[in-house]
Every structure is written in C-alpha cells, then in structure tokens.
Amino acid sequence: MPTKIILDENEIPKKWYNIQADMPNLPGIPHNPITKKAVEAKDLAPIFADGLIKQEFSTEKYIDIPPEVREILTLWRPSPLLRAERLEKLLKTPAKIYYKYEGQSPSGSHKTNTSVAQAYYNKEDGIERIATETGAGQWGSALSFATQFFGMECTIYMVRGSYEQKPYRKMMMQTWGAKCYPSPTTMTNSGREILKRDPNTSGSLGIAISEAVEDAATHENTNYALGSVLNHVCLHQTVIGLEARKQLDIAEETADIVIGCAGGGSNFAGIAFPFVRDKIEKKNPDVEIIASEPAACPTLTKGLYAYDFGDVAGLTPIMQMYTLGHDFIPPSIHAGGLRYHGMSPLVSRLHADGLIKSVAYHQNECFKVAVDFAKTEGIIPAPESAHAIKAAVEQALLCKKTGEEKTIVFNLSGHAHFDMSAYEAYFNKTLPDYEYPAELIKESLSKLPHIED
Numbered sequence: 404m405p406t407k408i409i410l411d412e413n414e415i416p417k418k419w420y421n422i423q424a425d426m427p428n429l430p431g432i433p434h435n436p437i438t439k440k441a442v443e444a445k446d447l448a449p450i451f452a453d454g455l456i457k458q459e460f461s462t463e464k465y466i467d468i469p470p471e472v473r474e475i476l477t478l479w480r481p482s483p484l485l486r487a488e489r490l491e492k493l494l495k496t497p498a499k500i501y502y503k504y505e506g507q508s509p510s511g512s513h514k515t516n517t518s519v520a521q522a523y524y525n526k527e528d529g530i531e532r533i534a535t536e537t538g539a540g541q542w543g544s545a546l547s548f549a550t551q552f553f554g555m556e557c558t559i560y561m562v563r564g565s566y567e568q569k570p571y572r573k574m575m576m577q578t579w580g581a582k583c584y585p586s587p588t589t590m591t592n593s594g595r596e597i598l599k600r601d602p603n604t605s606g607s608l609g610i611a612i613s614e615a616v617e618d619a620a621t622h623e624n625t626n627y628a629l630g631s632v633l634n635h636v637c638l639h640q641t642v643i644g645l646e647a648r649k650q651l652d653i654a655e656e657t658a659d660i661v662i663g664c665a666g667g668g669s670n671f672a673g674i675a676f677p678f679v680r681d682k683i684e685k686k687n688p689d690v691e692i693i694a695s696e697p698a699a700c701p702t703l704t705k706g707l708y709a710y711d712f713g714d715v716a717g718l719t720p721i722m723q724m725y726t727l728g729h730d731f732i733p734p735s736i737h738a739g740g741l742r743y744h745g746m747s748p749l750v751s752r753l754h755a756d757g758l759i760k761s762v763a764y765h766q767n768e769c770f771k772v773a774v775d776f777a778k779t780e781g782i783i784p785a786p787e788s789a790h791a792i793k794a795a796v797e798q799a800l801l802c803k804k805t806g807e808e809k810t811i812v813f814n815l816s817g818h819a820h821f822d823m824s825a826y827e828a829y830f831n832k833t834l835p836d837y838e839y840p841a842e843l844i845k846e847s848l849s850k851l852p853h854i855e856d
C-alpha cells in the first residue's frame with residue numbers, strides 16, 4: 404500500500420457535508436445577547452453575509468461548494484493523507500497511524516478552507532471590508548489571504564500576547580494587504596473598557612472578538628468573520644474529512660479512531676463530521692472520535708454544557724455549548740489557537756450526546772511527541788496540532804498493550820514555521836505546564852447569562 408494517498412484536483416468535494424441534517428439532537432437555538440430572545444436570521448444580517456446565515460441554520464444534508472471557491476481551493480487541495488510508518492516503528496505499535504495534512508495551504512493551516520468561502524459570500528453581498536480577530540495569527544493570515552482574492556479590505560484584531568510573540572504572522576497579513584492591530588486597541592469601546600480595567604493585559608480571543616464584532620456592527624460596508632465555532636465554519640471544514648474518507652477507501656482501510664485537536668472545534672469538526680455520519684448511519688458504528696484539548700483550557704473535558712456568550716464583552720449571540728465562562732482568560736500556552744473558553748455548539752452537542760469523546764494534555768508532553776513526529780515524519784507540527792498527535796500516540800501505545808491493529812487517523816491542522824519560538828521555549832525547558840485553573844473557571848462560570856427556554 405502507498406504511504407501517501409493523493410487525490411486528483413477534480414476530487415475536491417463538490418459539496419460540503421452538513422451534520423445538522425443527521426444529528427440526533429440539534430444544539431439549542433442561539434439567543435440574542437441583549438433581548439435574550441432566540442436569534443433569527445435577521446439578527447445576524449448586520450454582520451454576516453446572507454449565504455453564510457443560510458448555512459448557519461440549514462438542515463440540508465449536502466450544500467454545493469461554489470465553483471469560484473473550489474477553484475481557489477485547488478491551490479492546495481486535495482490535501483494528502485499520509486501513513487506515519489516511521490512514527491509507528493518508533494512507537495513499536497501494531498496500530499496504523501494516518502494523518503491528513505492541512506499545512507500545505509498558503510497560510511499554513513486548515514483555516515483557508517473556510518476563509519475563502521467566507522470571503523466569497525461577503526463579496527456576493529457587496530461587502531467591502533471584513534473585520535476579524537486572531538489569536539495565534541493563523542486565522543488572520545488565512546482571512547487576509549482570502550479577502551485579497553476578492554478585492555476586499557481586511558482589519559484584524561490580534562490578541563496582544565501573540566502579536567508580540569509572533570511578528571512574522573503580522574507581516575504575512577500585511578503582505579496579503581490586511582491591517583493588523585494588537586488587541587485590546589483604543590479603537591473600540593470594548594477595547595478601551597478592558598484597557599481601563601487592565602492596561603497591561605495580554606488580551607484574549609474573547610476580547611478580540613468583541614472588538615471585531617463592534618467594528619463590523621458600527622460600519623455599514625463591513626462584515627465580521629469568525630474562524631471557528633460557528634456552524635458554517637464547521638461546514639466549510641468538512642472537505643477535510645470527506646477527502647480523508649475517500650483516501651482511506653483507496654487505502655482499503657476503515658478508521659477505528661479519528662482524532663483532531665479542538666480550540667473552537669472547526670478542524671476537529673472538519674475531520675470528524677463525515678466519520679460521525681458513518682457512525683450515525685451505522686456504516687462504521689464503532690468508530691471512536693476524539694477531540695484533544697490543552698489541559699490549561701479543557702473546554703469539552705472539564706467545561707459546563709450551558710448557554711454562554713462567545714466573547715468577553717457579551718456582544719455575540721448566547722450559544723449552548725461547553726464553556727469555561729466567557730470572561731475566563733486561559734493561561735498563555737503556546738497553542739494560541741486552542742485558547743478559547745467556548746466550543747462549537749455542534750461539536751458540543753455531539754459530545755453531550757456521547758457521539759464523540761475528549762481528552763486533555765499539558766503542553767510539554769505535546770511538544771515531546773511533536774519533536775518525535777518531526778524527526779520521523781519530517782513535518783514540524785503547529786503547537787495546536789501537537790495535541791492531536793499526542794492523542795494519536797496515546798491510542799497507538801494502548802494498541803501496543805492490547806496487540807490491536809487499529810487504524811488511527813488524525814488531522815495535522817498546520818505546521819509550526821511561525822511558531823518556532825514555542826519550540827525554543829520547549830528546548831530551553833522554560834515552558835510551564837499550567838495546572839487546571841479551577842478557581843478562575845469557577846468564578847467565571849458563576850457569571851453565565853440566564854436564558855429562559
């Protein structure tokens with residue numbers, strides 16, 4: 404069998420898979436942050452494109468990918484599925500480990516799968532500028548890349564801690580024509596409010612979201628875009644799992660275990676949802692599907708399944724999801740993309756219904772396997788993706804104990820070429836492992852909004 408399974412350009416999926424058509428239970432309807440009433444499509448219209456709002460609420464099983472979007476996706480899709488044979492040998496495991504590599508996209512992660520689609524639907528609506536937040540900088544670069552293809556401007560609020568840690572991400576966004584500011588800024592009410600309380604804050608994703616939403620809501624020609632969490636974002640990422648399913652068929656394999664790291668849940672959704680479909684449809688009923696999180700921000704693993712805001716200021720709809728509390732600011736781990744207090748409502752619902760599981764790991768143990776992976780497979784994984792590798796390695800080691808030849812598939816969501824300072828800290832042994840911040844989370848969870856159903 405080949406160790407690298409490549410599909411032809413015309414095998415990029417023509418439709419996204421919408422898991423809302425198949426789920427035994429849908430998440431509760433989001434609620435308006437001010438009126439606390441159920442959100443309708445028209446409430447989202449001031450900041451989101453029409454095509455995206457339709458997808459957010461759609462229960463149609465397959466949704467056509469516009470040809471203009473597919474054409475841009477061909478720049479790096481279909482992405483390869485590779486067998487990590489050298490890693491298997493190192494681990495002396497009977498398990499077979501496959502990984503889907505999303506780091507070949509121009510910005511280095513899976514996020515371009517949705518940024519291109521989001522830019523397309525906004526352009527269709529005549530929008531001239533998109534405002535967004537970025538944590539580690541991956542989403543900001545992915546959206547900058549996409550907006551320039553459609554001749555739109557892009558404003559990015561980048562979490563200050565990352566802005567200072569990762570100057571090259573900022574340069575990337577600039578190269579693609581975007582403007583990037585360290586958040587909190589003095590440009591928005593939400594930013595000024597936070598700075599008044601804590602002038603030295605390193606920022607957080609929740610704060611940056613408040614700033615970008617405020618920017619979009621107060622400018623007619625401007626919409627907002629989110630790089631994860633929302634249903635339409637998870638939808639766009641399903642190209643990952645749909646391709647992987649096809650590639651496994653070619654390799655004559657059936658997945659026993661499917662793994663993705665989870666921050667807001669989108670790359671996990673991308674690899675996982677088509678396999679959840681197989682589980683629901685009883686084509687592969689026993690497949691185990693695992694989301695891997697940081698121990699410092701274990702939303703699915705230790706959070707509460709409740710209604711909460713998506714941001715610190717309470718500007719976003721209130722969503723039913725696993726949450727650590729909307730004003731919880733996670734410790735500054737290097738996997739910036741996994742530092743989010745909430746989780747995709749779709750992923751959350753599947754977790755609450757027992758269709759998927761979650762695990763959480765400390766950053767040093769993730770970097771350790773990331774280095775093993777780099778030495779055996781060549782690719783230096785993003786710190787976020789290292790959490791998926793860690794979970795895959797743990798499963799492979801379990802197989803070694805039991806002698807089972809399971810097929811493990813994980814999503815390698817991106818490379819670390821702009822995160823080498825994190826590896827530097829790991830090699831210098833200056834990387835702290837944060838204990839689960841139980842007190843902070845308890846306090847934050849005491850401030851959940853009240854929803855009457």
Ligand SMILES: *Cc1c(COP(=O)(O)O)cnc(C)c1O
Nearest residue numbers: 541631666667668669670740817
């Ligand atoms: C953003 C990011 C993540 C986390 O985001 P999800 O929406 O949970 O996928 C994971 N890996 C990489 C490389 C990222 O850039």
